[in-house]
Amino acid sequence: MTAFRLRARRVLVSVTAGVCAAVLAGGCGLVGGPSGPRAPGPAEGVATARAAAPAAPRRAAQLEDDYRTVIREVLPSVVQIDAEKGLGSGVVYDAKGHIVTNAHVVGDEKSFRVTVATGGAPLAARLVFSYPEQDLAVIRLDRPPAGLKPARFGESSQVEVGQIVLAMGSPLGLAGSVTQGIVSATGRTVSESAAGGGTGATIGNMVQTSAAINPGNSGGALVSLGGEIVGIPTLAAADPAVGSAAPGIGFAIPVSMVKNIAGQIVRTGRVTDSGRAALNITGRTVLDGEYQPAGVAVVEAAPGGAAADAGLRAGDVITKVGSAPITTMTSLLEALAAEQPGDRVAVAYTRGGRTATAQVTLGEM
Structure with a gap:
């Protein structure tokens, strides 16, 4: 993958995507006669074009109506989150005042000011839990207002x-x-x-x-x-x-x-089941003789974890997971992101200059 x-990105170049209405092209049919098909005359062509012309505006108007309907329905569920170090957005999760957002929006802060998209005074909110491993967090309004609309x-x-x-x-x-x-x-x-x-x-x-x-x-x-x-x-x-x-x-x-x-x-105030596959190791990127990334060294294999149960130990250098080459910690995480806990995968590694492969039943992050 x-x-x-x-x-x-907190600071980006703004990109405006234009709305394009599809135009239905009206064709002119052939008219049969004694000498075979003939092209329509000038008056007929004009009449046909005039009949087809309203189709494009109708389709554009319908798309605009769809946009307006969705915006009216959803925008009240989208909020602005002001933290001490930055600003982001959030989505109302339930009527109890829970709001889901990115972990990088909340950072290491615990309290926030929240403004709903429809306006009004900012509302106080506090962090429930942040899960940086998947860049998600939930905050909760101290006093959810009446009529708060979950998405x-x-x-x-x-x-x-x-x-x-x-x-x-x-x-x-x-x-x-x-x-x-x-x-x-x-x-x-x-x-x-x-x-x-x-x-x-x-x-x-x-x-x-x-x-x-x-x-x-x-x-x-x-x-x-x-x-x-x-x-x-x-x-x-x-x-x-x-x-x-x-x-x-x-x-x-x-x-x-x-x-x-x-x-x-x-439900629980924390994440108990990430759904993310893991080798249950502490690792670091290693470099080859030309100072290029060449694999992930196992610093520690947690006892009872996926890697340890498969025989990997500290000092081993992981070079492949399944068919994915491993050169850095990032590439290892990317390879594991495509797998599920409980999957069985081949992990290639080197130990003392020798190459080996272990069949690992993946654990969970």
Whole structure:
């Protein structure tokens, strides 16, 4: 699986995606006669064109109505989160005042000011739990207001490439902003940098979208035209050649992961079942004689963990998981993100200059 090394972006170049209305081209049919088919005369052609012309405005008007309906329905469930060190967005999870957002939005802070998209005075909120491993967190309003509207969360299995989506949040502090695009890919594995406020998480099955994700959008809502949350906008791609934003390439945490992690936090106050595969080791990237990354050295294999049970021990250097070459800790995390706890995979490693392979039943992060 292709993996992307990106960083959580709080400051990006704004990208505006235009709404294009599909135009239905009206064709002129042939008219039969004694001497065979003939082309329509000038008057007939004009009449046909006039009959077909209203189709395009009707379709554009219907799409606009769909947009307005979704925005009216979902935007009241999207909030702005003000922390001491930054600003982001969140989505109302339930009527009790739980709000799901990104872990990099809350950072290491415990208290926040929350403003709903429809306005009003900021509300006090406190951290329930942050889970940086998948860049998700839940905060809770101290006094949930009457009429607080929870969002509707969809199913990741229903998200398809080409689907129109809207990104809602507070880019640049502009609460209640909406951008539009499509789902441009699914199943992406993305590694987030730990720099610039990022968590360093490697997240699998992310939704790639062309909807603009700008600073402040993080933690907001990626919404289908059916009014369901399909992801939490989290990352925007950076062009490695110039270091600036890569227009039209953003990533959202899939809704299935959001519901799993946020649901556990709301129920128990923490994450007890990550659903993420792990080798249960502490590792570090090692370099070869040319100072190039060459694998992950096992610093410690937790007793009873997946690697230790398969015979790996401190000092071993992991070079492959399944068919994926391993050169760095990031590549190891990316390979594991594509697996599930309980999967059995071949792990190639070197020990004392010799190469070996162990069959490892993966544990859980």
